[in-house]
Amino acid sequence: MMTVAACGSVSALTLGLPKTTAVPARKGILPKQMFYARVPISSRLKRHFTDQVDSIAMLGLVRPANTGVADGSHCHEILVLGVRINGAEVPEDVLAFIASRRSGGIVFVVVRDSDGDGKAHAEECILAVCRKAPGRVGHVAETKLYMGEWGPAGDVRLTMHGPTLDEAWDSFCAQAVLGVEDGADLDARILRRDRIVTLRTQVAKLERDHARAKAPAQRNEIYAKLHKARRQLDELQA
Structure with a gap:
């Protein structure tokens, strides 16, 4: 039986991906230096590679040939990359840099x-993707790193959905960004989620400002803004 590549206790098989997508252990380990050896990078980014990343492993490769999923018009293969980090903070610049060096997803x-459950050597993991952030029409879309929620390593799954790699990629992104498998209308749903987060922050600030305000005119002005923000938030959450 083939031994598959792993990142800590996580592999393509523990994630629930098809066995055909799993990378053999002998081919999975990727030296950190290979990502930046031939391209100039800042000393800060190199330090993050060195200090914050323990190891990198290619866990899986999703292609039409090994899944039976049809090729996409934009996405032709998807790499599942394990990144074992030192400490609690995710080196977001490292992930963004690696993603920028590859055309596929x-x-x-x-x-x-x-260290939250007291179990020795317990691990947790998080899914992350880089994709073009939804924005206004006519503006250049910026690539953004999205991350989900931390969970016990043994519980995190990555489920394939869709007849083509385009749909499979959107589903993977939905799982990382929103925690759901449905990748339909993903950009609109991300915009809605981000708008809700912004409005909640705005409402909380306006509530504090209204409580502190003394002058009636100022309180009325703040309350009008608060009422508008609450109404918009209610509409989005309906």
Whole structure:
């Protein structure tokens, strides 16, 4: 039986991906230096590679040939990359840099030690992807790193959905960004989620400002803004 590549306790098989996508252990380990040896990078980024990243492993490769999923018009293969980190903070610049060096989609499975449950050597992981952030029409779309929520390494799954790699990629992104498998209308749903977060922050600030305001005119002005923000938030959450 083939031994598959792993990042800590996480592999393509523990994630629930098809066995055909799993990378053999002998081919999975990727030296950190290979990502930046031939391209100039800042001393800060190199330090993050060196200090914050423990190891990098290619866990899986999703292609039409090994899944039976049809090729996409934009996405032709998806790499599942395990990144074992030192400490609690995700080196976001490292992930963004790695993603920028490859034309295909990458799902990052970031693994770290967990100290929250008291179990020796317990691990947790988080899914992350880089994709063009939805924005206004006519504006250049910026690539953004999205991350999900930390969970026990043994519980995190990555499920394939869709008849083509385009749909499979959107589903993987939905799982990383929103925690759901449905990748339909993903950009609109990300915009809605981000708008809700912004409005909640705005409402909380306006509530504090209204409580502190003394002058009636100022209180009325703040309350009008607060009422508008609450109404918009209610509409989005309906």
